[in-house]
Amino acid sequence: MSQRLLTKSRFKLALECPNKLYYTRKSEYANQQLEDPFLEALAHGGFQVEELARLEYPEGELIENNDWDYNLLVEQTEVLLERDNVVIFEAAFRYQNLFIRTDILVKTGNNIKLIEVKAKSFDPDDEYLLIGKRGGLVSGWKPYLFDVAFQRYVIHKCHPEWNIKSYLKLADKSKVAKIDGLNQLFRITKQANNRTGIIRKVDSLEETGGTVLGDIKIDEIVNGIEAGKYRIYEDLCFEESIKLFSDYYQRDQYLGWPVSWACKSCEFKTTPEQEAEGLKSGFKECFQKQLGWKPDDFKKPTSFEIWNFRRGSRLFEEGKIHMDLLDEEDIGLKENPKKFSGSHRQWTQIEKSRNRDYSAIIFKEELKREMDTWKFPLNFIDFETSMSALPFNKGKRPYEQIAFQFSHHTVSADGTIEHASEYINFEPGKFPNFEFVRELKKALSQNSGSIFRYSNHENSVLNQIYQQLCDSNETDKEELKTFIRSITKASGSIAENWIGERNMIDLCEVIKDYYYNLHMGGSNSIKTVLPAALKTSKLLQEKYSKPISEIGMSSNNFQEDHSWLQIKNGEIQSPYKSLPPLFEDWDEEQLDATVSEMGSIADGGAALTAYGKLQYTDMPEEERLEIKNSLLKYCELDTLAMVMIYEHLRELTTS
Incomplete structure (x- = not known):
């Protein structure tokens, strides 16, 4: 041994x-x-x-x-x-x-x-x-x-x-x-x-x-x-x-430390695919040994899955782990007639989980009023960024923000969807942030429509670049700072206070306020909301199962015969799973010569890793372009995902 x-x-x-x-x-x-x-x-x-x-x-x-x-x-x-x-x-x-x-x-x-x-x-x-x-x-x-x-x-x-x-x-x-x-x-x-x-x-x-x-x-x-x-x-x-x-x-002996609310984040869990492969779940074994759970207990929804559930630890200690044991008092239910309160959203998830009800629920009239304030053409943007302990550029501090890529989709009043613009820095040694803002300004200045982000990342990044501009000698820094103030709200340690006249609308907050779908579980991330919308919406299913050429929309990075929606084993797949692997068409000799050693780019972690690899000065241009193109595909899908979610909300409010 x-x-x-x-x-x-x-x-x-x-x-x-x-x-x-x-x-x-x-x-x-x-x-x-x-x-x-x-x-x-x-x-x-x-x-x-x-x-x-x-x-x-x-x-x-x-x-x-x-x-x-x-x-x-x-x-x-x-x-x-x-x-x-x-x-x-x-x-x-x-x-x-x-x-x-x-x-x-x-x-x-x-x-x-x-x-x-x-x-x-x-x-x-x-x-x-x-x-x-x-x-x-x-x-x-x-x-x-x-x-x-x-x-x-x-x-x-x-x-x-x-x-x-x-x-x-x-x-x-x-x-x-x-x-x-x-x-x-x-x-x-x-x-x-x-x-x-x-x-x-x-x-x-x-x-x-x-x-x-x-x-x-x-x-x-x-x-x-x-x-x-x-x-x-x-x-x-x-x-x-x-x-x-x-x-x-x-002694290689199981200690039997009491299970608790902290088990929510246990890494020793299995996905359905891993279970099919015969892998074991340490999480399940703990609950079997300590609480006597049977297979059916693991199929029942638990409080671990409830969105933003801060009462979970206390209720766990009381033995209220499964959702069917919870009542409105446990949640502290307080309803808002105009939008989801936090507790109402939690209670909605519990009720739908109990009933296995996958129909979407919305505050229809309130959402419609919100959407009626949006100005066309709508602009959907997404950033890819990197923060590294060891800076890429002279004069920069550890973990100083680097914004190296954005994607930008527009939706016109008649429903026309266009991948309007994009930016990526893939040159090694180049500090991209100020050029990034210049290109973003150029893109968003083409119209005066509403601008959308998903979650707070884009606002935080632009605030950080604003501070970098304050310390810079850029000749156009005041112009760029004015632009940033116009589309953001002040955050972090910035002494100034502003809310821009064209402040970005957080589509994630729109989802949290007005929409719930059990396919999302307890998550509001774009990579959860998008598949949920696709599984629910007949309109999206019909539209995006067709090749791009038949939809009447533009794409800068995908072939016209590409279809966003695919079905595997009777299940609608997330479009992120259809992103092609890097070096898909390369032969073995070409692959052996790569210096990046990357396989695919289908999430933010892989994207920031890819940017770090692009800093290699000895990387062959062919490989550099392959990584660049993969990053462009990934970021384009992020803003298209926002468009699809918007289309689903519009569908629900006009039906």
Whole structure:
């Protein structure tokens, strides 16, 4: 039997839920996080930051062993630690069945700097960054702080004679990149023969122009964790939790930690496709073992599915998990005669779930009055953006917003749909934001019609670019700022206050106010609302099952014979599933020569990853154009999805 050691990553997993230790790393159990492109992109960014951090210690010694021979890793570490002064990357320590590897360990005699590198950002002037105003740990930072505490615990058990100081090394938002292309000096690739998956293009910090990282000393917090001042589980102190988790993990035994409302976000769930493939659900096993649930219990709708349900935790503790146990008092039902209140929307979902009623419900007259205020031609826009820990451009800060693409559809009063304009920056090293706004201004100045976004992203992005313009030397910055103010409302940390005369209408808010469809479940995301509308609307089904050439609409990126609506196994498919894979027509030799190593672009995570790949200066033009065209298809579909949703609402209000 292979060694079962409680590593720092598994300790962090147990802090989410100790039962996860039993399901992790077992191929027979589904794990939705493994399929999440956003999480994958975040992981890649973390490895890039780690490689930059190592450049701060040119004398550092890397312990690398791809076979993960724990004993050998510890032996290699101990040999280096015989020196009085040494810097080690990936130092390995084992105590009983606990095992950790540190990002950076600096040894000066018996004085140790333990440095944990993370891609998270911080403002050095934020006095409440880690500890809130009420004296508790800020929830988003807890996993990282407990991670460091676990490392220090193991190291101290191995070397009690050491004086250990603990630090987080993070992206410092007060610093700016001194060169263009900092991000691309740390290339993400499957070809890298190391743990991080990064090929480093430089050998010294001087070649990067310096660092955008900074250190935070966290000894006081780590002391508080060890002393029990800060806890994850109220009845479990720090050392007790380590012993409990390590014991059960070593024996590969299910701990039976009580199920709770937190199970809502468990990654060990199965999709119908995964169940058909024979994968197991850890989520189901917990509820079977602890609550005695039968197969039929899992088919019944639960409170986990209810949109924005803040009372769920309390009701879960009362045993009210299934929707059929909830009443109006549990929801706190308060109705608004003119639109959905939050509780009314929740109650509507509950009632329709109980009755398996998939008919759409709308506030017809109120929605019609809202729609009558919209001015034709209607403009639907969507942005693709990127925020990276290591900036792409000189003078930019970690996680500063990059807007690299937009799509723009129009709908005329007679129903004519046109993919009116689009923009994409796919040139490496070019900061696109100001050109992006110029092109958006040019596109939206062609008419005076209403402008639509879906959710708050576009408004936030334009507010961030507004601040960038304030700090810029662009000759037309006042003109661009005036344009941004005209189509947005002020948000974030901007001192000014405005609501533009042509302020974008949030189509997501329109949905939340006036429309519900059980096919949406508890989600209002565009990738949920669109398939729900298609499954409900005969008009959309009839129209979009036809090729583009027969619909009488324009497309800049799809062939005239393309049909948006497809049916598989009797089920209407989301148009996003019909997006073609990258390099669809390339032969094996061409594929072997690609440097992007991408498969498809069908969601925001893949889009931001693609933009990062487009910064590769050595990418062949043919490959660059293939990625560009795939991004254009994806973004065009986002604005067409908004058009389809609009058409569905119009259909309902005119019938």
